[in-house]
Amino acid sequence: MEMLIEKLKDKGYDVSAFQTNGGFNGSLRDSVNRYLEASLLGLEKGLVNEISLRTYLEYNGEDKPYTEAYMKVKYNGHAFNITQMQINRNSRDGAKMKEINLKGETAALLPPFKEIMAMAIEDKKKVVRKFNR
Numbered sequence: 478m479e480m481l482i483e484k485l486k487d488k489g490y491d492v493s494a495f496q497t498n499g500g501f502n503g504s505l506r507d508s509v510n511r512y513l514e515a516s517l518l519g520l521e522k523g524l525v526n527e528i529s530l531r532t533y534l535e536y537n538g539e540d541k542p543y544t545e546a547y548m549k550v551k552y553n554g555h556a557f558n559i560t561q562m563q564i565n566r567n568s569r570d571g572a573k574m575k576e577i578n579l580k581g582e583t584a585a586l587l588p589p590f591k592e593i594m595a596m597a598i599e600d601k602k603k604v605v606r607k608f609n610r
Contacts, residue, residue: 478509481550481557489590496531505530509557524552527560534564534594542568544597548584559584566597 482505485492492505497512498521509528516523527549535544549561562584566575577596579588588596 478506478557481559482506484587488587490534491532494532498529499531505532527551534590534597540569542566542574544594546593559587562587564593564597 482492485505494502495505495508496502497508501508501511501515503511508530512521512528513523515521528551530548530550531545533543533545537543544564544566547563547565548559550557551560552558560580562579564575564577564579565573568574575597
C-alpha cells in the first residue's frame with residue numbers, strides 16, 4: 478500500500494480522502510485498512526478480486542462542477558497496482574459532462590494529476606495522444 482500511496486503523491490494526487498469499495502471512508506491508507514479489517518472478519522471479499530477506490534480530484538463547492546476518479550486496484554502479492562481508472566467531470570447537480578477511461582498500461586503508468594485534470598477539462602483526444610507517445 479505504501480508504494481501506491483507514494484506513487485500517487487509523486488504524481489501530484491491528494492491521498493487524504495478516499496472511499497474503498499463503496500463503504501470505507503478516510504485517507505487512502507485508512508480506507509483500505511478498514512476494508513481489509515472487515516475482510517478478515519468475513520464481511521468483505523478481501524483481495525480475491527480488484528478493490529474499488531473513489532476520490533474527488535477537484536471539488537470547489539456544491540455550486541460548481543467537480544471531477545472524481547474511480548480506480549480499480551489489484552494486489553499481486555507484492556504491491557497494489559492500478560488496473561483501470563475512470564475520470565468523471567460532473568456538473569454541479571451530478572450530471573456527467575465527460576467520462577474518460579484508462580485501462581491497462583495507461584492506467585498502470587498513472588498519468589500525473591495535472592494531465593488527468595487536463596483530460597477532464599480540455600479536449601480528450603489531444604491530451605491522450607500526447608500521453609500515449
